[in-house]
Amino acid sequence: MDKAQDILKKVRRIELRARKLATETFAGEYRSGFRGQGLDFDDFREYLAGDDPRFIDWKVTARMNTPFVRKFRESREQALILVVDASGSMRYASQGHDDSKLEYAAHIAAVLAYSAAKNGDKCGLLIYGQQTHFYLPPAKGMKQTLRIIREILSTRTDEQDDSLNDVADEILSTQRKSAMVFLISDFWAPTDRKALGKLSFKHELIPIRIVDDRELRLPDTGRVIFRDPENGDFMNVNLENSGLRETHAQLTAQHREEWSRDFKKLGLDYLDLQTGDDYMAPLRALFSRRSRQFSH
Structure with missing residues (x-):
């Protein structure tokens, strides 16, 4: 099977699963997890005691010879932007996992994109971590969703x-x-709290951090050759050295905690996921939590 056929097969597999999950188990949570995006004009009605005089329409008032105000309704339509890291490390998949981190990200993105399409919301895509960023402007519909899945799976991850x-x-x-x-x-x-901060100031930012469990703790497997997925460098390492394995675990945990601390200081909802784990339960919990926040 050539690469193009392999990608199409993966797109189809992810599409079918995402469509089912978005329809059967996620529709309610998705809709309730959005904050309203402002007010759209709806109609006119006669002025009533207690109405805000700023909403009086003077042209209609003059024509009808009695005060009329403009009515508004909440605009729920919102754009969903999926920003996906396609750097070399996202291609990693340890033994025993069917999907790389990038493929796992494609599953999550597909569910979110299908949910947006079903609810009439626009969805866009930005892929970074390659020679040039790929940007797909927000649009509605299932055709857009399929393109999003295809672009994520077919992107190069050499950078x-x-x-x-x-x-x-x-x-x-x-x-x-x-x-x-x-x-x-x-x-x-x-870490870059400043970048996260200016992005979250304008938009509702939700980081989703994906890790392969083998990245958190190195196995005791003797001498191995590591290749850095992002710069191509090779390193000969003896994993029988328990001190080395422990140092790696500590530095990894420290780096992840630095990111977590920045997420929390900025007040961001975020998810921590491991490839191979169910991602729907955490997604549902995230949107349910947001729904409770907006209802108060």
């Missing part, structure tokens, strides 16, 4: 992590209206 600040600037310049932005990455790049 190193981009500056998160550059990624934030691109989102801010291409998406002028407030949107819900899912930033899906393994977050192995250096």
Whole structure:
């Protein structure tokens, strides 16, 4: 099977699963997890005691010879922007896992995109961590969803992590209206609270951090050759050295905690997921939590 056929097969597999999950188990949570995006004009009605005089329409009032005010309704339509890290480390899949981190990210993105399509919301995509960013402007419909899945799975992953600040600037310049932005990455790049902060100031930012469990703790397997997925460097390492394994675990935990601390200081909802684990329960919990926040 050539690469194109393999990608199409994966797209179809993810599409079928995402369509079922978005329809059967996620529709209610998705809709309730959105914050309203403002007010749209609806109609006119006669002025009543207690109405805000700022909403009096003077042209209609003069024509009808009695005060009329403008009525508004909440506009729920919202753009969903999926920002997916496609740097070299996202291609990693340890033995025993069917999907790489990037493929796992595609599953999550597909469910979110299908949910947006079913609810009449626009969905867009920004892929970074490759030679040039790929940007797909927000649009409605299932055709857009299929393209999003296809673009994520077919993207090259030969490059190193981009500056998160550059990624934030691109989102801010291409998406002028407030949107819900899912930033899906393994977050192995250096922390950048400033970039997260300016992105979350304009948009509803939700980081989703994906990790392969083998990245957290190295196995005791003797001598191995590691290849850095982002710069191609090789390193000969003796994993029988328990001190080395423990140091790696401590540094990894410290780096992840630095990101977590920044997420919390900025008040961001975020998810921590491991490839191979069910992602629907955490997604539902996230949207349910947001729904309770908006209802108060």
